Amino acid sequence: MTQTPQQHFESALREAGPDAAAAEALAAHGLDLRLIPTPASADDVPAEPAISSEFPEVVALADWLRSVSRGFLDAEPDEKSLPSRYGAFVARRNIGVFDPTTAQPQLPVGTFGSFVTQLTVPGQSAVEAFAITAVTVAATHRRRGIARQMMEGELRAAVAAGLSVAVLTVSESSIYQRYGFAPSAPAATWVIDRKRAGFSAPATAGRLDYLSREQFRELAPVLHDRVRLASPGEIVPTGMHWDRFAGTLPGVKNTEALRFVQYRDSDGVVQGLVVYSLRENDADYTKTALDVSLLMTATDEAYAAMWRYLFEHDLIGDITLSLRSVDEPVRWMLADQRAAVVTVVDHQYVRILNIVTALQSRTYGSAGRVVLEVTDPLGIDAGRFAIDVDDFGQAVVTRDATAEADATLTTVELSALFIGGTSAATLVSAGRVTVRDAGATGPDSVTGRIDAMFRTPTEPRLSFWY
Numbered sequence: 504m505t506q507t508p509q510q511h512f513e514s515a516l517r518e519a520g521p522d523a524a525a526a527e528a529l530a531a532h533g534l535d536l537r538l539i540p541t542p543a544s545a546d547d548v549p550a551e552p553a554i555s556s557e558f559p560e561v562v563a564l565a566d567w568l569r570s571v572s573r574g575f576l577d578a579e580p581d582e583k584s585l586p587s588r589y590g591a592f593v594a595r596r597n598i599g600v601f602d603p604t605t606a607q608p609q610l611p612v613g614t615f616g617s618f619v620t621q622l623t624v625p626g627q628s629a630v631e632a633f634a635i636t637a638v639t640v641a642a643t644h645r646r647r648g649i650a651r652q653m654m655e656g657e658l659r660a661a662v663a664a665g666l667s668v669a670v671l672t673v674s675e676s677s678i679y680q681r682y683g684f685a686p687s688a689p690a691a692t693w694v695i696d697r698k699r700a701g702f703s704a705p706a707t708a709g710r711l712d713y714l715s716r717e718q719f720r721e722l723a724p725v726l727h728d729r730v731r732l733a734s735p736g737e738i739v740p741t742g743m744h745w746d747r748f749a750g751t752l753p754g755v756k757n758t759e760a761l762r763f764v765q766y767r768d769s770d771g772v773v774q775g776l777v778v779y780s781l782r783e784n785d786a787d788y789t790k791t792a793l794d795v796s797l798l799m800t801a802t803d804e805a806y807a808a809m810w811r812y813l814f815e816h817d818l819i820g821d822i823t824l825s826l827r828s829v830d831e832p833v834r835w836m837l838a839d840q841r842a843a844v845v846t847v848v849d850h851q852y853v854r855i856l857n858i859v860t861a862l863q864s865r866t867y868g869s870a871g872r873v874v875l876e877v878t879d880p881l882g883i884d885a886g887r888f889a890i891d892v893d894d895f896g897q898a899v900v901t902r903d904a905t906a907e908a909d910a911t912l913t914t915v916e917l918s919a920l921f922i923g924g925t926s927a928a929t930l931v932s933a934g935r936v937t938v939r940d941a942g943a944t945g946p947d948s949v950t951g952r953i954d955a956m957f958r959t960p961t962e963p964r965l966s967f968w969y
């Protein structure tokens with residue numbers, strides 16, 4: 504049976520073993536770098552896995568998850584729920600750093616998880632990406648280079664497997680630019696004062712219905728697959744992410760408040776889904792808070808219908824949505840735009856690992872040529888690259904040391920430009936990109952040409968954490 508590109512990358516990563524250079528550097532400090540065994544396919548998941556010597560790989564994964572919880576300041580995970588999460592790790596590559604001299608040597612002091620996903624890039628297209636998660640180092644072992652060894656080693660493993668891009672979301676903004684990652688898709692939290700807003704939107708012909716969490720769980724991945732290519736920056740959520748939205752992840756508390764609603768168009772096709780919960784305001788029952796954890800729509804009609812549904816709730820004060828676009832059309836559905844308070848943070852981080860493959864995976868907004876001199880803080884991929892875009896927006900990217908460079912930048916700035924949400928003119932003003940015609944503006948300037956090529960009409964976004 505032929506493998507999909509994603510399956511090819513997954514097996515290459517799982518077969519590769521731990522990175523030799525990282526293992527050697529950690530061994531010099533008495534630490535042991537190991538791959539955590541996880542199932543290669545759903546067929547390898549025992550029907551009822553248990554934390555017992557009968558299933559040593561479940562024991563190892565449970566210990567790894569205990570260390571992840573500890574690293575993220577979470578409580579000790581519920582013992583009963585740990586085995587049920589085993590299936591969520593199918594085809595993943597997870598590593599642990601072990602210190603045999605600790606009081607609990609079975610719990611890794613460093614954890615680093617990854618899975619292969621598809622990153623949406625401009626042009627309704629996607630590229631396979633190395634998604635990084637669960638990066639923790641035990642508080643007893645911090646600031647001595649364990650995270651750096653894990654990151655550098657795992658990025659080398661991703662490159663060796665043939666992946667051209669890595670992605671991650673962050674707990675702290677200050678950690679990842681040193682490894683070449685750029686904040687590439689921001690996340691906006693929208694808090695809208697319902698009564699003040701003066702909402703209006705075009706009429707819609709479909710209908711709304713409540714769903715059970717199980718019905719939502721079934722429909723959500725299908726709808727996301729239809730909409731994800733419209734938003735650069737999106738990746739494919741795993742089953743575990745959908746269980747989190749649906750409240751069907753074992754051991755997750757406070758899911759009783761979740762409500763699920765679908766919008767079907769006049770042909771009966773599901774075009775929108777929303778998940779939300781309500782928080783009563785004891786001091787004023789007309790100011791219950793409505794918190795939306797997911798709003799997904801495939802058409803403008805569904806978008807309008809879902810927002811009307813939220814606004815037509817009675818007894819609601821603020822409507823809050825997080826992980827939204829900075830450029831939500833709802834702004835233009837409000838008579839009083841100041842009823843919406845929008846807070847923006849960095850969210851989806853992207854790091855190019857192979858410049859030619861990554862830049863050729865997207866389309867561009869304008870024909871032309873630009874030559875970029877790129878340096879890489881980890882030395883993974885660097886040099887001078889000519890990007891020639893044809894009238895159809897397709898690029899041919901060639902390594903060309905002889906061409907005169909139009910702009911000089913690092914992997915971080917190139918990765919920020921890559922999915923279209925960052926302006927070259929902004930990066931030049933910030934002193935992060937140097938151009939050969941410094942001070943020039945307008946469409947023929949270097950920044951004008953880069954922005955015409957790279958910028959997208961749709962602001963990149965990502966609708967969940969991973």
Ligand SMILES: CC(C)(COP(=O)(O)OP(=O)(O)OC[C@H]1O[C@@H](n2cnc3c(N)ncnc32)[C@H](O)[C@@H]1OP(=O)(O)O)[C@@H](O)C(=O)NCCC(=O)NCCS
Pocket residue numbers: 574575637638639640641644645646647648649650651652672673674675677678681
């Ligand atoms: C973030 C974390 C993984 C770092 O682990 P660590 O082993 O102490 O990191 P290292 O010693 O390898 O440090 C690597 C670099 O990151 C820097 N760094 C480490 N922790 C940092 C932090 N919290 N904020 C900013 N920079 C940090 C170090 O100064 C070092 O910089 P340098 O190599 O350029 O000199 C660890 O502090 C941790 O587990 N934190 C809690 C969980 C978390 O936030 N994980 C990140 C998930 S996105």
